[in-house]
Amino acid sequence: MKLFGSSGTRGVVGESLTPEFVLRVAKAAGTVWNADRVAIARDTRTTGEMFVNAASAGLASVGVDVDDLGVTPTPAAVRYCEAADVPGVIITASHNPPEFNGVKLVDDGVELSVEQLERVEDHILAEDFDVAAWDEVGSVRKVETANQDYLDELLASVDAEKIADANLTVALDPGHGAGSLVTPDFLRELGCEVRTVNAQPDGHFPGRNSEPVPENLTDLERLVRASDADVGIAHDGDADRAVFVDEHGEAISGESSLAALVAANLEPGDAAVSAVNVSQRLVDVCDAAGADLELTPIGSTNLITRIRQLWTEGVNVPVAGEGNGGVFFPNYRLVRDGAYIAAKFLELVAERPASEVVAPYQDYYNVRINVEYTREAELDAMLSAAAAYAEAADATPNTTDGYRLDYGDAWVLVRPSGTEPKVRVYAEGRSEARAQTLAEDAADALYAALDEL
Structure with missing residues (x-):
């Protein structure tokens, strides 16, 4: 396309x-x-x-x-x-x-x-x-009435009693986006004590950048610590993502929260769907559950297409998503829903602290490097360099979407963004140094191609 x-x-x-x-x-x-x-x-x-x-x-x-x-x-x-x-x-x-x-x-x-x-x-x-x-x-x-009708349905679709009984204090950062109009009320209706930051709708995003990645969540981390909250929740601009901060004010990686949500909802014989930049955490969860893991090119459109194909084959897909906070619960609705994701995570936090919810899935480190381009010739040069880098590597490339190289203890993926003029380099390893080295080596190949233009 x-x-x-x-x-x-x-x-x-x-x-x-x-x-x-x-x-x-x-x-x-x-x-x-x-x-x-x-x-x-x-x-x-x-x-x-x-x-x-x-x-x-x-x-x-x-x-x-x-x-x-x-x-x-x-x-x-x-x-x-x-x-x-x-x-x-x-x-x-x-x-x-x-x-x-x-x-x-x-x-x-x-x-x-x-x-x-x-x-x-x-x-x-x-x-x-x-x-x-x-x-x-x-x-x-x-x-x-669209927002109120949505809120009413959310309340009827989660375990509101379980969440209310836990008497949770929740710190919320909607990032000045559309979630500001719904999620604060939703959490209060669930019986949570809610503290907010960046919760006034404002399209300039004055408090933080819209993407809910750890470097943008310092306000939320401080709020969690200051209010002694049980968990922090952040959205992006259209509130189809939810990412979390634990009770200590430490950001939880999206890969870890996704693994926890999948583990809580997957049964033997089910399938989970994720993208080619999937974390080893999710591979391990699916193996332990006796469930299949289906990989697609990156992006919600591709996940949705594969989920619908699996449905036609009679396969149950209770949960799917990527490690960016965008999680699907297809049996509820085939859409990434930040407020619903938040509530499903609160159901887990109602049983044990957020840090313990994700503790089994904290063994890997992730690094992402974005290499920007301004001309198609630059993109073409970087993709050629990525292909050559993958061909020369001591691993068999997975070319579902870009070039993924798996090394057992670590992996690296190079692919063009589907939404921005960038080529993204993802890496994951059992140590931060290993992931950083893999990401920098792949990115260096891209930068070298740009220097040669």
């Missing part, structure tokens, strides 16, 4: 992402869906309203009515689409910086599959859109 990456399409506003482009995406989606109504939602980014207006105009121009949900977490928008039986356009760049925005497309209550996205993309590239007559264009109506 040329336009859609591993989780929709994203770009810097005014450069690679413009209102004209979003209008064309909406016209193409409306043409492909052939629906009477489509829902539109957005996160808190300052450019969100502009792109909602562009998408609304595009849909109306092909004869589609629009339900404008306003600022809504992605999982709340997906829930609305499923309940109302309508497709959806979600204006969000998820965890990217504030100058970015993007578009996710939803149908049948899930993000579009790769095949469906390719159909939309074909219509965009061919400028092949339905055109409604002047008296058949769509109209727009505001819908004010």
